[in-house]
Amino acid sequence: MTASRVLVLNSGSSSVKYQLLDMTDRSRLAAGLVERIGEETSRLVHTPQPGGEAQPREQLGPIADHGAALKAVAAELAADGLGLDSPELAAVGHRVVHGGTRFTQPTVIDDEVLAEIRSLVPLAPLHNPANVTGIEVARALRPDIPQVAVFDTAFHATMPESAARYAIDAETADRYAVRRYGFHGTSHAYVSRATAALLGKAPEDVNVIVLHLGNGASASAVRGGVCVDTSMGLTPLEGLVMGTRSGDLDPAVIFHLARVGGLSIDEIDTLLNKKSGLLGLCGDNDMREILRRAGEGDRAARVAFDTYVHRLKKYIGAYSAVLGRVDAVAFTAGVGENAAAVREAAVDGLAELGLALDLEANAVRSGEPRLISAEYARVAVAVVPTDEELEIAAQAYALVTQ
Numbered sequence: 182m183t184a185s186r187v188l189v190l191n192s193g194s195s196s197v198k199y200q201l202l203d204m205t206d207r208s209r210l211a212a213g214l215v216e217r218i219g220e221e222t223s224r225l226v227h228t229p230q231p232g233g234e235a236q237p238r239e240q241l242g243p244i245a246d247h248g249a250a251l252k253a254v255a256a257e258l259a260a261d262g263l264g265l266d267s268p269e270l271a272a273v274g275h276r277v278v279h280g281g282t283r284f285t286q287p288t289v290i291d292d293e294v295l296a297e298i299r300s301l302v303p304l305a306p307l308h309n310p311a312n313v314t315g316i317e318v319a320r321a322l323r324p325d326i327p328q329v330a331v332f333d334t335a336f337h338a339t340m341p342e343s344a345a346r347y348a349i350d351a352e353t354a355d356r357y358a359v360r361r362y363g364f365h366g367t368s369h370a371y372v373s374r375a376t377a378a379l380l381g382k383a384p385e386d387v388n389v390i391v392l393h394l395g396n397g398a399s400a401s402a403v404r405g406g407v408c409v410d411t412s413m414g415l416t417p418l419e420g421l422v423m424g425t426r427s428g429d430l431d432p433a434v435i436f437h438l439a440r441v442g443g444l445s446i447d448e449i450d451t452l453l454n455k456k457s458g459l460l461g462l463c464g465d466n467d468m469r470e471i472l473r474r475a476g477e478g479d480r481a482a483r484v485a486f487d488t489y490v491h492r493l494k495k496y497i498g499a500y501s502a503v504l505g506r507v508d509a510v511a512f513t514a515g516v517g518e519n520a521a522a523v524r525e526a527a528v529d530g531l532a533e534l535g536l537a538l539d540l541e542a543n544a545v546r547s548g549e550p551r552l553i554s555a556e557y558a559r560v561a562v563a564v565v566p567t568d569e570e571l572e573i574a575a576q577a578y579a580l581v582t583q
């Protein structure tokens with residue numbers, strides 16, 4: 182018997198999301214989430230065989246730390262006959278947000294790798310510490326099997342220097358590792374490949390613009406399966422308008438807010454990362470709520486929607502120019518997969534770039550990859566559900582079985 186299960190862990194500062202997959206048929210054996218770790222009101226929701234008949238099980242009550250969270254997850258899995266002590270577990274795949282310039286491939290974690298991931302904390306202070314904790318507790322639980330780090334930045338490592346550099350003093354930039362790294366790479370990799378498959382082509386033969394529109398949002402330009410540009414930069418703050426992040430802005434806004442507004446660096450950081458984007462524009466960061474309010478004539482919600490779409494359209498145009506020839510534009514993640522109104526508005530008026538929708542196809546709700554472009558359009562427009570957990574599991578499994 183070859184071990185074929187992979188546990189995927191996505192550890193946040195107070196949460197752990199997990200999935201257990203069987204890589205022989207890529208099926209999902211279990212999935213779940215532990216949230217509010219370290220609080221009195223922690224909550225674990227465990228779903229055996231997602232998509233099947235079984236009901237999710239919920240567990241409420243304090244879970245002190247990530248170690249306790251993983252033990253609770255292990256107990257839930259054991260109750261389903263899927264204990265983490267099983268010889269069938271081949272690897273644990275960890276989502277790690279920042280890989281810097283050092284990690285451009287999935288990597289088996291040893292002490293040296295863990296130390297390097299730790300050394301990247303200044304580049305991702307909100308994410309890498311939690312990722313490190315997740316790795317430590319999983320290693321303690323199963324020191325005998327490979328723990329694999331899959332980096333959110335890795336897919337973007339192929340960006341040419343002209344796309345990766347900021348036009349600032351090169352020596353200063355290099356000294357402080359200031360460059361564009363990009364994020365959501367696992368999703369951009371998966372969706373660009375799935376889009377090629379939808380077109381019946383090999384990834385090497387298609388140029389795709391991927392629009393990952395979740396709470397965080399990013400665009401990427403993928404030429405023949407290789408990322409050549411992406412909208413997020415040194416951190417996930419750059420680029421598109423997001424749920425609570427501003428995306429692109431004149432860096433002088435920061436000096437102005439500090440000098441004229443008297444805001445501290447930390448206050449500006451919080452403003453731009455947590456109180457901006459859709460939330461800052463209209464008080465809501467959920468696109469469903471914004472669409473509802475805009476439909477009722479709410480002006481702030483309308484402005485938020487229009488600003489969001491305007492930025493999206495600019496990136497579609499920019500990446501059309503970067504790629505030269507575009508074969509497909511793919512929408513993915515919560516907003517991209519579900520908000521037909523966003524897709525319609527983003528593509529509206531882009532016929533000269535070869536983009537036009539079949540509005541009936543666009544309105545269909547489905548969990549499957551699908552084309553929504555008009556028959557006559559030169560560029561395919563697709564909705565392609567992302568699956569970051571499957572991609573992490575596949576990369577980890579490929580590494581440990583090669």
Ligand code: ADP
Nearest residue numbers: 394395396397466467468469514515516519520
């Ligand atoms: P995350 O970045 O947290 O993984 P998701 O990809 O799950 O986010 O996207 C979450 C966002 O998707 C929500 O904030 C919401 O705005 C949006 N969303 C989810 N369902 C719908 C829907 N039916 N219509 C419009 N937007 C939706």
